[in-house]
Amino acid sequence: MTEVTQTSPDSASEPTGYDPAVVEKKWQTRWDERRTNDADLRDGARPFYALMMFPYPSAEGLHVGNLFAFTGNDIYGRFQRLQGHTVFEPIGFDAFGIHSENYALKVGVHPAELIPRNIANFRRQLKRAGLMVDWPHELSTTDPAYYKWTQWIFLELYKRGLAYRRRAAVNWCPTDKTVLANEQVIAGECERCGAKVEQRFLEQWFFRITDYAERLLANLDWIDWSETTKTAQRNWIGRSDGAEIVFRVMDLLEMGGAATVGLNVMATTAELNAFATDIRVFTTRPDTIFGATYLVLAPEHPLVDNIVGDEQREEVSAYRAAAAKQDLVTRKVSREKTGVFTGAYATNPATGRPIPIWIADYVLMEYGTGAIMAVPGHDERDFEFAKAFGLPIVRVVAPRGPRAAHHPSAAHVDSQNRDEHPPIEEPYIDTEHAFLVNSGQFNGLTVDEGKHAIVAWLAEREHAKPVVNYRLHDWCVSRQRYWGPPIPIIYCDACGVVPVPEKDLPVLLPNVDDFKPDDTGISPLARVESWYKVKCPKCGGDARRETDVSDTFLDSAWYFLRYPSTDVERKPFDQEMLDKWLPVNSYIGGNEHAVLHLLYARFVTMVLHDAGHLEFEEPFTKFRAHGMIIRDGAKMSKSRGNVVNPDEYIDRWGADSFRTYLMFLGPYEEGGDFRDQSIAGVRRFLDRLWVSAVDARRDGAPDLTVLRKLHQTIRKVSDDVPRLQYNTAIAAMMEYMNAMRTKERRPHVEEVRPLVQLVSPFAPHIAEELWERLGGTTSVFESGWPTFDPSLAAEELATIAVQVNGKLRGTIRVAQGTGQDAAVGAALADAGIAKFVPGVPKKVIYVPGRLLNLVV
RNA sequence: GCGGGAGUGGCGGAACUGGCAGACGCACCAGACUUAGGAUCUGGCUCCGAAAGGAAUGGGGGUUCGAGUCCCCCCUCUCGCACCA
Numbered sequence: 001m002t003e004v005t006q007t008s009p010d011s012a013s014e015p016t017g018y019d020p021a022v023v024e025k026k027w028q029t030r031w032d033e034r035r036t037n038d039a040d041l042r043d044g045a046r047p048f049y050a051l052m053m054f055p056y057p058s059a060e061g062l063h064v065g066n067l068f069a070f071t072g073n074d075i076y077g078r079f080q081r082l083q084g085h086t087v088f089e090p091i092g093f094d095a096f097g098i099h100s101e102n103y104a105l106k107v108g109v110h111p112a113e114l115i116p117r118n119i120a121n122f123r124r125q126l127k128r129a130g131l132m133v134d135w136p137h138e139l140s141t142t143d144p145a146y147y148k149w150t151q152w153i154f155l156e157l158y159k160r161g162l163a164y165r166r167r168a169a170v171n172w173c174p175t176d177k178t179v180l181a182n183e184q185v186i187a188g189e190c191e192r193c194g195a196k197v198e199q200r201f202l203e204q205w206f207f208r209i210t211d212y213a214e215r216l217l218a219n220l221d222w223i224d225w226s227e228t229t230k231t232a233q234r235n236w237i238g239r240s241d242g243a244e245i246v247f248r249v250m251d252l253l254e255m256g257g258a259a260t261v262g263l264n265v266m267a268t269t270a271e272l273n274a275f276a277t278d279i280r281v282f283t284t285r286p287d288t289i290f291g292a293t294y295l296v297l298a299p300e301h302p303l304v305d306n307i308v309g310d311e312q313r314e315e316v317s318a319y320r321a322a323a324a325k326q327d328l329v330t331r332k333v334s335r336e337k338t339g340v341f342t343g344a345y346a347t348n349p350a351t352g353r354p355i356p357i358w359i360a361d362y363v364l365m366e367y368g369t370g371a372i373m374a375v376p377g378h379d380e381r382d383f384e385f386a387k388a389f390g391l392p393i394v395r396v397v398a399p400r401g402p403r404a405a406h407h408p409s410a411a412h413v414d415s416q417n418r419d420e421h422p423p424i425e426e427p428y429i430d431t432e433h434a435f436l437v438n439s440g441q442f443n444g445l446t447v448d449e450g451k452h453a454i455v456a457w458l459a460e461r462e463h464a465k466p467v468v469n470y471r472l473h474d475w476c477v478s479r480q481r482y483w484g485p486p487i488p489i490i491y492c493d494a495c496g497v498v499p500v501p502e503k504d505l506p507v508l509l510p511n512v513d514d515f516k517p518d519d520t521g522i523s524p525l526a527r528v529e530s531w532y533k534v535k536c537p538k539c540g541g542d543a544r545r546e547t548d549v550s551d552t553f554l555d556s557a558w559y560f561l562r563y564p565s566t567d568v569e570r571k572p573f574d575q576e577m578l579d580k581w582l583p584v585n586s587y588i589g590g591n592e593h594a595v596l597h598l599l600y601a602r603f604v605t606m607v608l609h610d611a612g613h614l615e616f617e618e619p620f621t622k623f624r625a626h627g628m629i630i631r632d633g634a635k636m637s638k639s640r641g642n643v644v645n646p647d648e649y650i651d652r653w654g655a656d657s658f659r660t661y662l663m664f665l666g667p668y669e670e671g672g673d674f675r676d677q678s679i680a681g682v683r684r685f686l687d688r689l690w691v692s693a694v695d696a697r698r699d700g701a702p703d704l705t706v707l708r709k710l711h712q713t714i715r716k717v718s719d720d721v722p723r724l725q726y727n728t729a730i731a732a733m734m735e736y737m738n739a740m741r742t743k744e745r746r747p748h749v750e751e752v753r754p755l756v757q758l759v760s761p762f763a764p765h766i767a768e769e770l771w772e773r774l775g776g777t778t779s780v781f782e783s784g785w786p787t788f789d790p791s792l793a794a795e796e797l798a799t800i801a802v803q804v805n806g807k808l809r810g811t812i813r814v815a816q817g818t819g820q821d822a823a824v825g826a827a828l829a830d831a832g833i834a835k836f837v838p839g840v841p842k843k844v845i846y847v848p849g850r851l852l853n854l855v856v
Numbered sequence: 857g858c859g860g861g862a863g864u865g866g867c868g869g870a871a872c873u874g875g876c877a878g879a880c881g882c883a884c885c886a887g888a889c890u891u892a893g894g895a896u897c898u899g900g901c902u903c904c905g906a907a908a909g910g911a912a913u914g915g916g917g918g919u920u921c922g923a924g925u926c927c928c929c930c931c932u933c934u935c936g937c938a939c940c941a
Contacts, residue, residue: 228860235859238940283941296941337939367940374941380857381939471940591860594936628935664881665868670861673868681881687896719872728870731880738880743897801876806922808876845921851875855921 018690020654024765028127036779037089037132041564041577044086049581050077051560051620053589053597054092057118059103062125064636064644064662064674065590068629071659072668072724073588074131078761079721080586081132082785088581089132090563092139093119096147097552101483105516111483112511115142125646130655130764132781137566141555146562147485148506149572150555153604154477155488155499156611162208165497168476172200179480179517198325204478205487205548209603213237213470215617216602225623226669232594238471242284243455245373245464247295247346249277249307250354279303279346279357282368282469285375286458287450289350290439291396292373293386295357296339298365299323307357309343316340316359323361337362337385348373349463350440350454360385368469376427383427393424397434397447475600477551482515482524484549492536492543501537507545523547556597557604560584560619573613583616591625598623624724627671629662644674656763657683663726663762672727685734686766689759692741693752693770702748707792709739710754714788717758726762733758749774754786802827803853804836812852820846827852 031037039047052073055066074089081087095115104111119140126133139146157163170179175195179202190197209216217237220230279295297304299320308316319340339360348355362381363372376386376393386393428434431447442450442457458464478487486507488500500507510531515524525532526547536543564577589598601619609617628635631642649658661679666672713736720729736755740747753774760767760780771780797813800823810833812826823846828834836856843855 231860232936235937238937240940242941281941285941362939362941364940372941379941381941384939469940471937591935667869675868675882678868678882684896685881727868728880731870734880799876803875803922806920811876843921845875847875851922853875853921 017694018687018766020656020686020765021651023769024128024130024655027765027768028130030768034779036781038134038136039086039088041088041137041581044088046085047580048077048080048085048087049560049564049585050074050080050087050089051563051584051587052089052091053587053593054094054556054559055122056097056099057093057095057115057122058099059107059114059118061118061121062129062646064646065629067125067129067646067658068662068671069589069626070126070131071129071662072626072726073586074659075663075721075726075761076586076588076724078132078764078781079785081781082757082761082783084784087132088137088564089134090137090139091126091131091133091135092559092563093122093141094552094556094559095119095140095142096484096549096555098479098481098483101481101515104483110511110513110515112142115140128650128655129646130659132764137563139559139562139566141485141552141559144506144508145569146559147509147555149562150485150550150558151488151500151505151507152502152572153554153558153608154550155502155505156613157207157607158489158499160607160611162211162607163205163477164208165203165205167201168204168206169199170202170204170480172198174198202478202480204476205489205546205550207475207477207603209475209600210470210472212603212606213239213472214468215606216472216599219602219618223618223623224621226591226625229591229594229598229623229625232591233599236472236595236599240284240469240471242282242467242469243286243451243458243464244280244282244369244467245286245289245349245458246462247279247281247349247355247373249279249357250345250347279371280369281371281373282467283373283375285378285447285451286454286464287436287439287442287445287447288375288378288396289348289373289454289458290436290442291375291377291394292348292350292355293376293392293394294355294374295346296363296372296374296382296385297342297357297359298363298370299359299361300365301359301370303371304342304359307342307344312341312343316342319359337381337388339385339389341389349458349461356391358385358389366473367471377424378427378429380427380429394438395424395428396436396438397428397431398437399428399430399434475551475553475603477554478548479551480523480548481517482509482512482549484552485509485555486525487546487548487550489546490534490536490543491546492539492541494541495536495538495543498536498538498543504537509549523549525549553596553600554604557600558608560587560601561605561608561614578614582614583618584620585622587620587623588626589623590628594625624669626668626724627666629665629671629674631674633673649679653679653683654686654765656766657686660686660730660762664730666727668724668726682730685730685737686763688737688741689752689755690766690770692737692747693756693774695746696749696752696774697746698749700748702750703745706740706747706751708795709736710751711788711790711793714754714758714786715790715793718785718788721761730762756780757783757786798849800827800849801851802830802833803851804833805855806853807836809833809836816849818848820844820848820852823848823852824854827854 050073052070055062077087077089100111100115104114141147141150154163172179173190173193173195175190175193189195217234217239220233279297281295300323304316304320337360339358342357342359344357345354346357347353362385363370374382374385375396376382376391377395378397383393385391434447436442436445436447436450439450442453445453455464455466486509488505488507490498490500492498510525510528512524512528514527517524532545532547534543534545535541561573561578561582564581565571565573568574605614605619606617608614630636631644634640634642636643646658657679661682664682665674665678713732716732717729720726720732733755740751740755756767756770756774757780760771767780771783776783794816796816798816798818800812800814801808802810802812810830812823812830814823814826824841824844828837837854838856841854841856845853845855
């Protein structure tokens with residue numbers, strides 16, 4: 001075991017004696033035997049939870065992108081350990097979900113059989129990559145001991161009124177007769193058969209994440225996350241401040257009374273008033289209300305039936321039917337505006353004039369109130385629509401400026417005299433340098449002033465109130481699929497919706513051979529009568545289980561809470577473990593999860609906090625998004641044939657070289673370009689490290705110049721690693737290597753030893769081996785992190801750039817702390833500089849230790 | 857269309873709060889050691905120029921003693937989101 005050098009001393013291909021295959025095998029075995037990588041969860045001092053996003057165990061094996069992510073996390077974790085923390089670096093497998101299911105269908109093997117196989121392969125690959133994983137706490141979301149608690153979380157939400165059922169659209173392929181996930185719909189067509197996808201309505205479970213929108217948004221101000229990720233979440237939540245404005249439908253009785261407008265004869269007067277005569281719209285531009293020349297309702301809007309005129313009824317029905325058939329995914333911006341007139345009019349509460357009410361599919365029922373006031377003069381979509389249907393366009397906001405009064409767009413335009421003015425060619429969107437016109441007593445106000453003043457004015461007559469809206473929708477967690485945790489709900493004819501009692505959890509997913517979705521449009525579980533037929537837990541009568549499974553994102557919304565408690569059976573998580581290990585100190589993952597996964601994890605954590613299960617409400621104290629690896633300038637894909645298989649590279653170069661190269665090829669948070677040839681440079685560096693350590697002289701003293709460089713390097717690496725600037729940290733170590741080891745000199749032991757420690761987070765196996773050879777008696781990861789001596793790290797002489805009129809003309813070397821006059825003297829003593837200085841400099845700029853600029 | 861990020865040698869990429877542009881590495885060139893070199897070591901390597909020197913960080917303006925870095929306009933690439941009123 002210890003005679004490693006002897007294994008290949010005379011190998012011509014390995015003149016340095018460094019054989020990564022041997023070294024890596026040795027240390028992986030030893031780490032396992034000595035449990036070096038397992039954290040002492042109960043008693044470890046200064047706990048540090050270094051979390052990486054767990055992978056989906058695909059049949060293809062570990063992707064280099066996974067390894068890039070994990071290695072970056074591993075380096076950070078190992079660095080924290082060298083700083084004296086007890087580091088917990090767990091891993092698990094996100095093994096439920098449609099990916100696994102589709103792949104299983106494709107190859108005709110049951111996922112329950114496939115997944116363990118894939119996981120075994122992942123485990124093998126992760127181990128040989130040298131990750132400091134705490135294997136005893138591995139988990140899989142498909143394990144009943146895990147998804148029991150996923151179901152428990154569903155019930156916690158249900159108990160708190162945060163899970164509810166409603167009919168909602170799903171993507172439906174009429175040829176395959178199956179429900180499709182959004183990702184399976186490509187440009188409105190089924191990914192498999194190419195048929196045009198339609199929408200169908202099914203009863204589905206939703207989580208009220210919108211109740212948490214404001215908190216999810218507000219906490220972004222204080223959590224330490226990558227800015228790009230926070231921005232993505234802010235945009236996804238999409239808060240808009242605006243107002244709800246009430247428009248009254250006109251001449252209802254003249255149009256034929258309640259019978260004509262389709263009201264139920266049982267409707268009370270109050271219902272009639274509230275229901276049939278008021279249309280509420282949401283707008284962020286209440287300042288433009290004088291320019292609202294028509295209203296638009298979404299095709300699905302419930303008030304349409306109540307207001308539609310007899311003449312328009314047929315056309316309106318046809319339009320609504322067509323809209324209902326559209327698939328969910330494709331609502332293209334470039335599409336031409338369509339819509340139909342309802343025959344009804346409403347009163348603009350600002351102008352008192354009648355305006356027509358239309359329906360159009362460019363207004364979405366899911367957002368705001370499903371109705372808008374259209375202001376074609378100041379909104380592009382309304383403008384396009386108005387142009388298409390010849391509706392009036394009025395300017396009510398115009399640019400500020402002396403000529404504003406004469407500006408054609410500021411002229412009063414209304415239905416009477418609009419022909420006398422040049423037609424308006426485009427909507428005027430700018431709100432910053434603009435003020436109100438054609439708006440009665442509000443003329444001259446800025447847009448902001450106008451918003452407040454007009455809402456206040458309308459509010460006096462109860463026509464408006466300030467309102468906040470979010471783009472965020474409630475989270476649909478139902479999946480009409482097989483490979484997921486069954487939703488723990490029972491339907492009883494007598495008792496209605498009954499949650500499965502906690503003692504009956506988990507609701508096991510039955511092992512059925514026939515799990516293919518079929519033409520019933522409901523979950524495969526709905527065909528397993530022996531499974532879904534149950535007795536009601538409340539009344540004991542006949543009942544049936546919910547046959548949908550839950551979304552994979554629910555599995556991954558809480559796995560980090562489970563890791564420290566994987567050995568606990570009776571609870572989802574152990575209080576002592578929570579106190580000690582959570583919230584997560586550092587989470588690293590891809591920005592492709594910037595919104596869904598990271599938002600859901602935050603939401604579930606907040607709910608569990610509110611339910612009293614967790615003391616914290618934000619799960620990840622610090623989150624950093626890593627970049628993406630491309631290869632030869634292009635995204636990796638099977639079709640391009642440029643996918644990197646980590647096994648091949650580890651076989652050829654060793655895991656240490658591969659890890660270090662991945663970290664060296666670009667800034668970690670940006671990713672980079674994988675080039676086959678470039679890994680050689682990193683391997684050469686490790687070869688030289690090997691020789692330097694094995695050959696190191698022990699006699700004499702280390703060289704002072706080299707020591708200075710060493711201490712500068714320790715400072716640089718210590719600065720860079722916690723900021724994830726791995727590429728420059730590696731460059732600094734290479735630079736040190738170049739200074740330490742040249743043809744002329746053999747490095748001293750004291751010059752090499754600290755470098756071994758600096759390298760260890762990146763290349764752990766070779767570091768362990770060399771640490772041992774240099775006399776270390778424990779793992780290098782127990783050795784602490786080298787500290788630097790600031791006085792050693794400082795240069796004796798400063799090199800100062802000398803410029804004349806801003807142009808570099810030379811450099812001078814002066815003692816640290818040299819004053820301006822002395823520096824000027826030194827500069828003028830240099831002939832190469834002096835020749836550019838004809839007389840006495842007019843002005844001197846001196847930045848001590850850096851630069852001298854003589855202005856002549 | 858909206859939002860984010862980025863444009864620097866042959867290539868991947870460095871450059872702290874404005875202060876020597878091109879660190880480090882790949883590739884390439886020359887040399888040394890070698891039976892050999894796809895090993896190792898030494899040196900060179902932005903462009904123009906023999907040199908002195910000049911030009912150069914996507915393009916164009918500006919601020920400054922000094923700009924890759926700050927401000928304005930434009931171009932290109934890239935990743936999200938998709939009619940969110």
